[in-house]
Amino acid sequence: MDISLSFHLKDKKMPPLIEFQHVTYAYSKASIPAIKDISFSVEKGEFIALIGPSGAGKSTLCYCFNGSIPQLFGGTMSGNLQVAGCDPFQDGTPVLAQHVGLVVQNARTQLFNVSVIQEVGFGCENLGLPREEILKRVSGALEFVGLTGFEDREPGALSGGQQQRLAIACVLAMNPEILVLDEPTSELDPIGGEQVMEVIARLNRELGKTIILVTHDMDFVAKYADRVLLLCDGSLFMNDVPQKIFSNFELLKNARIRPPQVCEIMHDLKENGYHLPDFPITLEGTLQVLKEMQYA
Protein backbone atom coordinates (compact mmCIF):
# COMPACT_ATOMS: atom_id res chain seq x y z
CA MET A 1 0.00 0.00 0.00
CA ASP A 2 1.38 3.39 -0.88
CA ILE A 3 0.28 4.98 2.40
CA SER A 4 3.78 6.19 3.13
CA LEU A 5 4.17 7.58 -0.37
CA SER A 6 0.94 9.55 -0.35
CA PHE A 7 1.02 13.27 0.13
CA HIS A 8 -1.41 16.07 0.59
CA LEU A 9 -2.67 17.55 -2.66
CA LYS A 10 -4.80 20.63 -2.83
CA ASP A 11 -4.28 21.65 -6.42
CA LYS A 12 -7.06 24.04 -7.24
CA LYS A 13 -6.31 23.79 -11.00
CA MET A 14 -7.46 20.18 -11.09
CA PRO A 15 -11.12 19.54 -11.94
CA PRO A 16 -13.26 18.93 -8.84
CA LEU A 17 -13.07 15.42 -7.47
CA ILE A 18 -16.74 15.50 -6.53
CA GLU A 19 -19.39 17.56 -8.22
CA PHE A 20 -23.08 17.73 -7.35
CA GLN A 21 -25.32 19.77 -9.62
CA HIS A 22 -28.91 20.29 -8.54
CA VAL A 23 -29.19 16.82 -7.04
CA THR A 24 -32.59 15.94 -5.65
CA TYR A 25 -33.45 12.55 -4.23
CA ALA A 26 -36.60 11.03 -2.72
CA TYR A 27 -36.77 7.56 -1.16
CA SER A 28 -39.31 5.25 -2.74
CA LYS A 29 -42.82 5.92 -1.40
CA ALA A 30 -41.65 9.17 0.25
CA SER A 31 -43.83 12.19 -0.48
CA ILE A 32 -41.04 14.74 0.00
CA PRO A 33 -37.40 14.53 -1.16
CA ALA A 34 -34.75 13.73 1.46
CA ILE A 35 -32.31 16.07 -0.30
CA LYS A 36 -33.34 18.98 -2.51
CA ASP A 37 -31.43 20.78 -5.23
CA ILE A 38 -27.99 20.19 -3.74
CA SER A 39 -25.06 21.74 -5.63
CA PHE A 40 -21.45 21.82 -4.48
CA SER A 41 -18.02 20.61 -5.48
CA VAL A 42 -15.09 19.17 -3.57
CA GLU A 43 -11.44 19.42 -4.55
CA LYS A 44 -8.95 16.61 -4.11
CA GLY A 45 -7.51 16.52 -0.59
CA GLU A 46 -10.18 18.73 0.97
CA PHE A 47 -11.63 18.01 4.41
CA ILE A 48 -15.35 18.63 4.25
CA ALA A 49 -17.58 18.57 7.32
CA LEU A 50 -21.22 17.81 6.68
CA ILE A 51 -23.27 19.21 9.52
CA GLY A 52 -26.92 19.77 10.23
CA PRO A 53 -29.68 18.76 12.61
CA SER A 54 -31.08 15.22 12.70
CA GLY A 55 -33.18 14.46 9.63
CA ALA A 56 -31.41 17.10 7.54
CA GLY A 57 -30.42 14.55 4.88
CA LYS A 58 -26.76 14.10 5.83
CA SER A 59 -26.77 10.28 5.73
CA THR A 60 -28.77 10.35 2.49
CA LEU A 61 -26.11 12.58 0.95
CA CYS A 62 -23.39 10.19 2.18
CA TYR A 63 -25.04 7.28 0.39
CA CYS A 64 -24.99 9.31 -2.86
CA PHE A 65 -21.19 9.47 -2.93
CA ASN A 66 -20.69 5.75 -3.56
CA GLY A 67 -23.84 5.13 -5.55
CA SER A 68 -25.69 3.31 -2.76
CA ILE A 69 -28.29 5.93 -3.61
CA PRO A 70 -29.95 5.33 -5.98
CA GLN A 71 -28.51 1.89 -6.82
CA LEU A 72 -29.31 0.05 -3.57
CA PHE A 73 -32.03 2.18 -2.04
CA GLY A 74 -34.08 2.82 -5.18
CA GLY A 75 -36.19 5.97 -5.15
CA THR A 76 -36.13 8.85 -7.61
CA MET A 77 -33.11 11.01 -8.26
CA SER A 78 -32.42 13.95 -10.52
CA GLY A 79 -29.51 16.26 -11.25
CA ASN A 80 -25.92 15.61 -12.25
CA LEU A 81 -23.38 13.87 -10.10
CA GLN A 82 -19.70 13.09 -10.70
CA VAL A 83 -17.49 11.33 -8.16
CA ALA A 84 -13.84 10.69 -9.00
CA GLY A 85 -14.66 10.54 -12.69
CA CYS A 86 -17.49 8.05 -12.13
CA ASP A 87 -21.20 8.54 -12.50
CA PRO A 88 -23.00 7.06 -9.47
CA PHE A 89 -26.16 6.85 -11.61
CA GLN A 90 -24.45 4.52 -14.08
CA ASP A 91 -21.47 2.89 -12.36
CA GLY A 92 -22.21 0.23 -9.80
CA THR A 93 -21.33 0.63 -6.13
CA PRO A 94 -18.57 -2.01 -6.37
CA VAL A 95 -16.91 0.07 -9.11
CA LEU A 96 -17.23 3.27 -7.10
CA ALA A 97 -15.85 1.44 -4.06
CA GLN A 98 -12.41 1.69 -5.65
CA HIS A 99 -12.63 5.48 -5.35
CA VAL A 100 -14.96 6.06 -2.39
CA GLY A 101 -14.74 4.38 1.00
CA LEU A 102 -17.93 4.63 3.03
CA VAL A 103 -17.98 4.09 6.78
CA VAL A 104 -21.51 4.02 8.14
CA GLN A 105 -22.70 5.10 11.56
CA ASN A 106 -23.01 1.77 13.30
CA ALA A 107 -19.65 0.02 13.20
CA ARG A 108 -20.95 -3.28 14.54
CA THR A 109 -23.39 -3.89 11.69
CA GLN A 110 -20.80 -3.28 8.99
CA LEU A 111 -18.38 -5.89 10.32
CA PHE A 112 -19.30 -9.40 9.26
CA ASN A 113 -16.11 -11.43 9.15
CA VAL A 114 -14.78 -13.70 11.84
CA SER A 115 -11.37 -12.10 12.24
CA VAL A 116 -9.88 -8.62 11.91
CA ILE A 117 -7.49 -9.73 9.17
CA GLN A 118 -10.34 -11.22 7.13
CA GLU A 119 -12.45 -8.12 7.70
CA VAL A 120 -9.77 -5.73 6.44
CA GLY A 121 -8.74 -8.01 3.60
CA PHE A 122 -12.31 -8.49 2.33
CA GLY A 123 -12.35 -5.39 0.10
CA CYS A 124 -8.91 -6.14 -1.35
CA GLU A 125 -9.98 -9.72 -2.11
CA ASN A 126 -12.99 -8.35 -3.98
CA LEU A 127 -10.67 -6.12 -5.99
CA GLY A 128 -8.75 -9.22 -7.05
CA LEU A 129 -5.44 -8.12 -5.55
CA PRO A 130 -2.63 -10.67 -5.16
CA ARG A 131 -2.34 -12.23 -1.71
CA GLU A 132 1.01 -10.58 -0.91
CA GLU A 133 -0.42 -7.16 -1.79
CA ILE A 134 -3.49 -7.81 0.38
CA LEU A 135 -1.30 -8.73 3.35
CA LYS A 136 0.76 -5.58 2.83
CA ARG A 137 -2.31 -3.38 2.64
CA VAL A 138 -4.00 -5.01 5.63
CA SER A 139 -0.88 -4.54 7.70
CA GLY A 140 -0.52 -0.89 6.58
CA ALA A 141 -4.18 -0.06 7.26
CA LEU A 142 -4.17 -1.70 10.69
CA GLU A 143 -0.98 0.09 11.62
CA PHE A 144 -2.47 3.41 10.53
CA VAL A 145 -5.55 3.03 12.73
CA GLY A 146 -3.54 1.65 15.66
CA LEU A 147 -4.84 -1.92 15.52
CA THR A 148 -1.61 -3.78 14.80
CA GLY A 149 -1.62 -7.02 16.77
CA PHE A 150 -5.39 -7.39 16.53
CA GLU A 151 -5.26 -9.44 13.31
CA ASP A 152 -6.66 -12.65 14.76
CA ARG A 153 -9.20 -11.03 17.09
CA GLU A 154 -12.93 -11.30 16.45
CA PRO A 155 -14.31 -7.94 15.27
CA GLY A 156 -17.37 -8.40 17.48
CA ALA A 157 -15.18 -8.65 20.57
CA LEU A 158 -13.52 -5.25 20.04
CA SER A 159 -14.59 -2.07 21.83
CA GLY A 160 -16.80 0.45 20.03
CA GLY A 161 -13.88 2.74 19.24
CA GLN A 162 -11.75 -0.14 18.00
CA GLN A 163 -14.61 -1.40 15.84
CA GLN A 164 -15.01 2.03 14.27
CA ARG A 165 -11.27 2.28 13.62
CA LEU A 166 -11.44 -1.21 12.14
CA ALA A 167 -14.26 -0.09 9.83
CA ILE A 168 -12.01 2.76 8.69
CA ALA A 169 -9.11 0.33 8.15
CA CYS A 170 -11.41 -1.85 6.02
CA VAL A 171 -11.99 0.91 3.49
CA LEU A 172 -8.50 2.37 3.88
CA ALA A 173 -6.96 -0.94 2.76
CA MET A 174 -8.71 -0.45 -0.59
CA ASN A 175 -6.85 2.83 -0.92
CA PRO A 176 -9.76 5.02 -2.11
CA GLU A 177 -9.23 8.70 -2.88
CA ILE A 178 -12.33 9.71 -0.95
CA LEU A 179 -13.45 8.64 2.50
CA VAL A 180 -17.03 9.30 3.55
CA LEU A 181 -17.66 8.85 7.26
CA ASP A 182 -21.19 9.06 8.59
CA GLU A 183 -21.13 10.04 12.28
CA PRO A 184 -18.32 7.64 13.14
CA THR A 185 -18.21 8.68 16.80
CA SER A 186 -21.92 8.90 17.58
CA GLU A 187 -21.94 5.70 19.66
CA LEU A 188 -18.53 6.05 21.27
CA ASP A 189 -17.25 7.20 24.64
CA PRO A 190 -15.20 10.44 24.60
CA ILE A 191 -11.82 8.69 24.52
CA GLY A 192 -12.88 6.21 21.81
CA GLY A 193 -14.37 9.10 19.83
CA GLU A 194 -11.20 11.16 20.16
CA GLN A 195 -9.07 8.27 18.88
CA VAL A 196 -11.32 7.84 15.85
CA MET A 197 -11.28 11.57 15.11
CA GLU A 198 -7.51 11.62 15.39
CA VAL A 199 -7.30 8.84 12.78
CA ILE A 200 -9.63 10.79 10.46
CA ALA A 201 -7.57 13.95 10.80
CA ARG A 202 -4.39 11.99 9.98
CA LEU A 203 -6.03 10.41 6.94
CA ASN A 204 -6.42 13.89 5.51
CA ARG A 205 -3.21 15.40 6.81
CA GLU A 206 -0.76 12.55 6.22
CA LEU A 207 -2.32 10.58 3.36
CA GLY A 208 -4.03 13.39 1.51
CA LYS A 209 -7.37 11.60 1.48
CA THR A 210 -10.40 13.67 0.63
CA ILE A 211 -12.64 13.46 3.67
CA ILE A 212 -16.40 13.92 3.88
CA LEU A 213 -17.27 13.72 7.54
CA VAL A 214 -20.74 13.85 9.05
CA THR A 215 -20.46 14.85 12.67
CA HIS A 216 -22.04 16.75 15.53
CA ASP A 217 -18.61 17.40 17.06
CA MET A 218 -18.28 21.07 16.18
CA ASP A 219 -14.98 21.49 18.04
CA PHE A 220 -13.44 18.91 15.73
CA VAL A 221 -15.00 20.56 12.67
CA ALA A 222 -13.64 23.94 13.73
CA LYS A 223 -10.18 22.49 14.20
CA TYR A 224 -9.80 20.31 11.10
CA ALA A 225 -12.38 21.02 8.39
CA ASP A 226 -11.41 23.06 5.33
CA ARG A 227 -15.02 23.68 4.51
CA VAL A 228 -18.43 23.08 6.07
CA LEU A 229 -21.60 22.07 4.27
CA LEU A 230 -24.57 22.96 6.43
CA LEU A 231 -27.68 20.97 5.57
CA CYS A 232 -31.12 21.77 6.86
CA ASP A 233 -34.40 20.08 5.88
CA GLY A 234 -32.73 18.43 2.91
CA SER A 235 -31.34 21.68 1.45
CA LEU A 236 -27.81 23.01 1.44
CA PHE A 237 -28.14 25.91 3.86
CA MET A 238 -24.56 27.09 3.66
CA ASN A 239 -21.25 26.08 2.10
CA ASP A 240 -18.33 28.00 3.55
CA VAL A 241 -15.19 27.86 5.65
CA PRO A 242 -15.72 26.99 9.34
CA GLN A 243 -14.79 30.49 10.50
CA LYS A 244 -17.63 32.02 8.48
CA ILE A 245 -20.15 29.40 9.59
CA PHE A 246 -19.32 29.42 13.30
CA SER A 247 -19.22 33.19 13.60
CA ASN A 248 -22.73 33.47 12.16
CA PHE A 249 -24.79 32.81 15.27
CA GLU A 250 -28.09 33.77 13.69
CA LEU A 251 -27.59 31.20 10.95
CA LEU A 252 -26.57 28.48 13.40
CA LYS A 253 -29.61 29.20 15.56
CA ASN A 254 -31.91 28.87 12.57
CA ALA A 255 -30.22 25.61 11.58
CA ARG A 256 -30.46 24.30 15.17
CA ILE A 257 -26.68 23.86 15.41
CA ARG A 258 -24.72 24.52 18.57
CA PRO A 259 -21.37 26.14 17.72
CA PRO A 260 -18.06 25.14 19.36
CA GLN A 261 -17.87 26.20 23.02
CA VAL A 262 -15.08 28.69 22.37
CA CYS A 263 -17.28 30.41 19.77
CA GLU A 264 -20.03 30.76 22.37
CA ILE A 265 -17.56 32.34 24.78
CA MET A 266 -16.27 34.72 22.11
CA HIS A 267 -19.81 35.56 21.09
CA ASP A 268 -20.77 36.34 24.71
CA LEU A 269 -17.68 38.52 25.14
CA LYS A 270 -18.59 40.39 21.98
CA GLU A 271 -22.20 40.78 23.09
CA ASN A 272 -20.98 42.23 26.39
CA GLY A 273 -19.01 44.93 24.67
CA TYR A 274 -15.53 43.44 24.58
CA HIS A 275 -13.56 44.37 21.55
CA LEU A 276 -12.15 41.25 19.89
CA PRO A 277 -9.34 41.59 17.36
CA ASP A 278 -10.56 38.39 15.69
CA PHE A 279 -13.32 35.77 16.09
CA PRO A 280 -11.47 32.52 16.84
CA ILE A 281 -13.22 29.18 16.50
CA THR A 282 -10.61 26.90 18.04
CA LEU A 283 -9.16 26.71 21.52
CA GLU A 284 -5.70 27.61 20.24
CA GLY A 285 -7.07 30.65 18.42
CA THR A 286 -9.03 31.71 21.49
CA LEU A 287 -5.94 31.52 23.70
CA GLN A 288 -4.11 33.65 21.16
CA VAL A 289 -6.89 36.26 21.15
CA LEU A 290 -7.10 36.28 24.94
CA LYS A 291 -3.33 36.78 25.09
CA GLU A 292 -3.65 39.69 22.76
CA MET A 293 -6.37 41.07 25.00
CA GLN A 294 -4.02 40.38 27.96
CA TYR A 295 -6.43 37.99 29.70
CA ALA A 296 -4.27 34.92 29.43
Place this chain on the structure above:
Amino acid sequence: MFSVSLKSRNSPLQKLDGRTKLIFLAVIFILVLLFTDLLYITALLALVLAAWFIAKLPTQPLKEMLQFFVWIAVIILVVQVFFYPGTTNLVHISKPVPAIGFSGYLTLEGILFGLAMVLRLVVIMIVAPLMVMTTPLPELMLALVKLKIPYKFAFIMTTALSLLPSIQNRSAIIQQAQLCRGISYDSGGKFITKLKASVSLLIPLILGAFRDSQTLEVAMNSRAFGAPIKRTFLLESRFTPVDILVIAGTFTLLTVGVMLRIRGFGVY
Protein backbone atom coordinates in the same frame (compact mmCIF):
# COMPACT_ATOMS: atom_id res chain seq x y z
CA MET B 1 -29.56 -22.94 22.12
CA PHE B 2 -26.31 -24.60 21.08
CA SER B 3 -23.71 -22.57 19.27
CA VAL B 4 -22.12 -23.77 16.04
CA SER B 5 -19.06 -21.54 16.16
CA LEU B 6 -15.49 -22.78 15.84
CA LYS B 7 -14.66 -24.87 18.90
CA SER B 8 -11.77 -27.04 17.85
CA ARG B 9 -8.37 -25.46 17.53
CA ASN B 10 -5.16 -27.38 16.91
CA SER B 11 -6.86 -30.72 16.56
CA PRO B 12 -6.10 -33.17 13.73
CA LEU B 13 -9.50 -32.39 12.17
CA GLN B 14 -8.97 -28.66 12.33
CA LYS B 15 -5.72 -29.05 10.45
CA LEU B 16 -7.42 -30.84 7.55
CA ASP B 17 -8.25 -28.86 4.43
CA GLY B 18 -11.87 -27.62 4.33
CA ARG B 19 -12.45 -29.57 1.10
CA THR B 20 -11.44 -32.82 2.78
CA LYS B 21 -13.98 -32.24 5.52
CA LEU B 22 -16.69 -31.28 3.03
CA ILE B 23 -16.06 -34.48 1.06
CA PHE B 24 -16.25 -36.49 4.30
CA LEU B 25 -19.50 -34.72 5.19
CA ALA B 26 -21.03 -35.44 1.77
CA VAL B 27 -20.01 -39.11 1.89
CA ILE B 28 -21.48 -39.58 5.36
CA PHE B 29 -24.71 -37.96 4.14
CA ILE B 30 -24.87 -40.30 1.14
CA LEU B 31 -24.10 -43.43 3.17
CA VAL B 32 -26.54 -42.63 5.93
CA LEU B 33 -29.26 -42.19 3.33
CA LEU B 34 -28.27 -45.38 1.48
CA PHE B 35 -28.73 -47.72 4.42
CA THR B 36 -31.74 -48.46 6.58
CA ASP B 37 -30.19 -51.27 8.63
CA LEU B 38 -29.62 -50.32 12.25
CA LEU B 39 -26.20 -52.00 12.31
CA TYR B 40 -24.86 -50.00 9.37
CA ILE B 41 -26.22 -46.73 10.65
CA THR B 42 -24.81 -47.43 14.11
CA ALA B 43 -21.42 -48.01 12.48
CA LEU B 44 -21.69 -44.64 10.74
CA LEU B 45 -22.69 -43.00 14.02
CA ALA B 46 -19.66 -44.56 15.69
CA LEU B 47 -17.46 -43.15 12.91
CA VAL B 48 -18.90 -39.66 13.30
CA LEU B 49 -18.59 -39.80 17.09
CA ALA B 50 -15.00 -40.95 16.72
CA ALA B 51 -14.36 -37.94 14.49
CA TRP B 52 -15.99 -35.74 17.14
CA PHE B 53 -13.60 -36.99 19.80
CA ILE B 54 -10.57 -36.89 17.51
CA ALA B 55 -11.50 -33.25 16.91
CA LYS B 56 -11.34 -32.75 20.70
CA LEU B 57 -14.73 -31.07 20.61
CA PRO B 58 -16.55 -30.55 23.89
CA THR B 59 -19.40 -32.94 24.63
CA GLN B 60 -21.71 -30.17 25.86
CA PRO B 61 -22.99 -29.16 22.35
CA LEU B 62 -23.59 -32.86 21.67
CA LYS B 63 -25.74 -33.15 24.79
CA GLU B 64 -27.61 -29.95 23.94
CA MET B 65 -28.32 -31.17 20.41
CA LEU B 66 -29.61 -34.50 21.69
CA GLN B 67 -31.80 -32.78 24.30
CA PHE B 68 -33.23 -30.58 21.56
CA PHE B 69 -33.85 -33.67 19.40
CA VAL B 70 -35.35 -36.00 22.00
CA TRP B 71 -39.03 -35.19 21.34
CA ILE B 72 -38.62 -35.38 17.58
CA ALA B 73 -36.91 -38.75 18.06
CA VAL B 74 -39.81 -40.03 20.19
CA ILE B 75 -42.34 -39.04 17.51
CA ILE B 76 -40.29 -40.67 14.72
CA LEU B 77 -39.82 -43.80 16.79
CA VAL B 78 -43.51 -44.13 17.62
CA VAL B 79 -44.58 -43.60 14.03
CA GLN B 80 -42.09 -46.15 12.63
CA VAL B 81 -42.64 -48.72 15.37
CA PHE B 82 -46.38 -48.76 14.83
CA PHE B 83 -46.62 -48.35 11.10
CA TYR B 84 -43.62 -50.26 9.73
CA PRO B 85 -44.95 -53.43 8.04
CA GLY B 86 -42.89 -56.00 9.97
CA THR B 87 -43.26 -59.78 10.05
CA THR B 88 -41.97 -60.70 13.52
CA ASN B 89 -44.86 -59.83 15.82
CA LEU B 90 -43.89 -59.02 19.38
CA VAL B 91 -46.87 -57.45 21.14
CA HIS B 92 -50.51 -57.37 20.13
CA ILE B 93 -51.87 -53.82 20.43
CA SER B 94 -55.28 -53.72 18.80
CA LYS B 95 -57.25 -54.78 15.76
CA PRO B 96 -55.52 -54.07 12.41
CA VAL B 97 -56.27 -50.69 10.82
CA PRO B 98 -55.41 -51.27 7.11
CA ALA B 99 -56.37 -47.71 6.13
CA ILE B 100 -53.33 -46.34 7.97
CA GLY B 101 -51.13 -49.40 7.49
CA PHE B 102 -51.26 -50.56 11.12
CA SER B 103 -51.07 -54.35 11.50
CA GLY B 104 -52.27 -54.36 15.08
CA TYR B 105 -48.90 -55.68 16.28
CA LEU B 106 -45.71 -54.11 17.46
CA THR B 107 -43.07 -55.80 15.34
CA LEU B 108 -39.34 -56.38 15.77
CA GLU B 109 -38.65 -54.92 12.32
CA GLY B 110 -40.68 -51.84 13.24
CA ILE B 111 -38.59 -51.24 16.34
CA LEU B 112 -35.31 -51.75 14.47
CA PHE B 113 -36.39 -49.55 11.58
CA GLY B 114 -37.62 -46.83 13.97
CA LEU B 115 -34.31 -46.87 15.84
CA ALA B 116 -32.43 -46.77 12.52
CA MET B 117 -34.40 -43.71 11.41
CA VAL B 118 -33.71 -41.93 14.68
CA LEU B 119 -30.00 -42.73 14.49
CA ARG B 120 -29.93 -41.65 10.84
CA LEU B 121 -31.14 -38.21 11.90
CA VAL B 122 -28.68 -38.14 14.81
CA VAL B 123 -25.81 -38.77 12.37
CA ILE B 124 -27.00 -35.99 10.05
CA MET B 125 -27.48 -33.68 13.03
CA ILE B 126 -23.97 -34.30 14.39
CA VAL B 127 -21.94 -34.37 11.21
CA ALA B 128 -22.85 -30.85 10.01
CA PRO B 129 -21.84 -29.07 13.28
CA LEU B 130 -18.74 -31.27 13.33
CA MET B 131 -17.74 -29.57 10.08
CA VAL B 132 -18.50 -26.04 11.29
CA MET B 133 -16.93 -26.50 14.72
CA THR B 134 -13.64 -27.70 13.25
CA THR B 135 -13.39 -25.29 10.32
CA PRO B 136 -12.96 -21.51 10.57
CA LEU B 137 -15.65 -19.91 8.42
CA PRO B 138 -13.21 -18.28 5.96
CA GLU B 139 -11.69 -21.73 5.36
CA LEU B 140 -15.14 -23.20 4.92
CA MET B 141 -15.98 -20.53 2.35
CA LEU B 142 -12.73 -21.08 0.49
CA ALA B 143 -13.36 -24.84 0.49
CA LEU B 144 -16.83 -24.33 -0.99
CA VAL B 145 -15.45 -22.00 -3.66
CA LYS B 146 -12.66 -24.46 -4.53
CA LEU B 147 -15.30 -27.15 -4.89
CA LYS B 148 -16.90 -24.91 -7.54
CA ILE B 149 -19.78 -23.66 -5.38
CA PRO B 150 -20.60 -20.10 -6.61
CA TYR B 151 -18.80 -17.52 -4.43
CA LYS B 152 -21.94 -15.55 -3.64
CA PHE B 153 -23.71 -18.66 -2.38
CA ALA B 154 -20.68 -19.67 -0.28
CA PHE B 155 -20.45 -16.13 1.10
CA ILE B 156 -24.13 -16.00 2.05
CA MET B 157 -23.90 -19.36 3.77
CA THR B 158 -20.80 -18.58 5.81
CA THR B 159 -21.91 -15.03 6.62
CA ALA B 160 -25.25 -16.34 7.89
CA LEU B 161 -23.32 -18.68 10.20
CA SER B 162 -21.02 -15.89 11.36
CA LEU B 163 -23.99 -13.66 12.17
CA LEU B 164 -25.69 -16.26 14.38
CA PRO B 165 -23.93 -15.13 17.59
CA SER B 166 -24.94 -11.50 17.00
CA ILE B 167 -28.56 -12.55 16.43
CA GLN B 168 -28.42 -14.52 19.68
CA ASN B 169 -27.01 -11.43 21.46
CA ARG B 170 -29.73 -9.22 20.02
CA SER B 171 -32.36 -11.72 21.09
CA ALA B 172 -31.01 -11.66 24.66
CA ILE B 173 -31.05 -7.84 24.70
CA ILE B 174 -34.67 -7.71 23.45
CA GLN B 175 -35.69 -10.30 26.04
CA GLN B 176 -34.07 -8.29 28.83
CA ALA B 177 -35.73 -5.07 27.64
CA GLN B 178 -39.11 -6.79 27.46
CA LEU B 179 -38.68 -8.41 30.85
CA CYS B 180 -38.14 -4.91 32.25
CA ARG B 181 -41.49 -3.93 30.73
CA GLY B 182 -43.35 -6.85 32.22
CA ILE B 183 -43.35 -9.44 29.42
CA SER B 184 -42.77 -12.83 30.99
CA TYR B 185 -40.78 -15.62 29.38
CA ASP B 186 -41.35 -17.77 32.44
CA SER B 187 -41.30 -21.42 31.46
CA GLY B 188 -44.10 -22.06 33.96
CA GLY B 189 -46.51 -19.85 32.03
CA LYS B 190 -49.38 -20.98 29.84
CA PHE B 191 -48.73 -21.98 26.23
CA ILE B 192 -50.67 -18.96 24.88
CA THR B 193 -48.69 -16.58 27.12
CA LYS B 194 -45.43 -18.10 25.91
CA LEU B 195 -46.58 -17.86 22.30
CA LYS B 196 -47.49 -14.18 22.73
CA ALA B 197 -44.13 -13.51 24.38
CA SER B 198 -42.26 -15.21 21.54
CA VAL B 199 -44.16 -13.11 18.98
CA SER B 200 -43.17 -9.96 20.80
CA LEU B 201 -39.58 -11.19 20.70
CA LEU B 202 -39.59 -12.32 17.07
CA ILE B 203 -41.04 -9.13 15.56
CA PRO B 204 -38.33 -6.73 16.82
CA LEU B 205 -35.72 -9.41 16.15
CA ILE B 206 -36.77 -9.81 12.52
CA LEU B 207 -37.25 -6.06 11.96
CA GLY B 208 -33.82 -5.38 13.47
CA ALA B 209 -32.27 -8.06 11.28
CA PHE B 210 -33.85 -6.46 8.19
CA ARG B 211 -32.51 -3.05 9.18
CA ASP B 212 -29.04 -4.44 9.80
CA SER B 213 -29.11 -6.36 6.55
CA GLN B 214 -29.52 -3.11 4.64
CA THR B 215 -26.53 -1.58 6.43
CA LEU B 216 -24.62 -4.78 5.77
CA GLU B 217 -25.46 -4.60 2.08
CA VAL B 218 -24.21 -1.00 1.93
CA ALA B 219 -21.03 -1.96 3.81
CA MET B 220 -20.38 -4.96 1.56
CA ASN B 221 -20.92 -2.99 -1.63
CA SER B 222 -18.68 -0.24 -0.26
CA ARG B 223 -16.00 -2.88 -0.14
CA ALA B 224 -16.48 -3.86 -3.76
CA PHE B 225 -18.52 -6.98 -3.12
CA GLY B 226 -19.69 -8.18 -6.53
CA ALA B 227 -17.12 -6.12 -8.43
CA PRO B 228 -16.67 -7.42 -11.99
CA ILE B 229 -13.15 -8.60 -11.15
CA LYS B 230 -11.88 -12.13 -10.52
CA ARG B 231 -11.82 -12.40 -6.75
CA THR B 232 -8.69 -13.48 -4.90
CA PHE B 233 -8.42 -14.98 -1.42
CA LEU B 234 -6.28 -14.04 1.52
CA LEU B 235 -6.32 -17.61 2.77
CA GLU B 236 -4.43 -20.35 1.04
CA SER B 237 -5.73 -23.85 0.72
CA ARG B 238 -3.47 -26.83 0.06
CA PHE B 239 -3.94 -30.56 0.38
CA THR B 240 -1.44 -32.24 2.71
CA PRO B 241 -0.56 -35.96 2.60
CA VAL B 242 -2.99 -36.43 5.52
CA ASP B 243 -5.76 -34.86 3.43
CA ILE B 244 -4.99 -37.22 0.55
CA LEU B 245 -5.11 -40.16 2.95
CA VAL B 246 -8.42 -39.08 4.49
CA ILE B 247 -9.98 -38.45 1.06
CA ALA B 248 -8.78 -41.86 -0.15
CA GLY B 249 -10.26 -43.50 2.95
CA THR B 250 -13.52 -41.59 2.51
CA PHE B 251 -13.88 -42.65 -1.12
CA THR B 252 -13.02 -46.24 -0.22
CA LEU B 253 -15.77 -46.12 2.39
CA LEU B 254 -18.18 -44.74 -0.19
CA THR B 255 -17.25 -47.41 -2.74
CA VAL B 256 -17.63 -50.20 -0.20
CA GLY B 257 -20.95 -48.72 0.95
CA VAL B 258 -22.33 -48.48 -2.57
CA MET B 259 -21.16 -52.02 -3.41
CA LEU B 260 -22.81 -53.41 -0.28
CA ARG B 261 -26.01 -51.56 -1.06
CA ILE B 262 -26.03 -52.82 -4.66
CA ARG B 263 -25.64 -56.38 -3.36
CA GLY B 264 -28.61 -55.85 -1.11
CA PHE B 265 -26.86 -55.41 2.21
CA GLY B 266 -27.74 -52.73 4.73
CA VAL B 267 -31.48 -52.55 4.07
CA TYR B 268 -34.47 -54.28 5.57
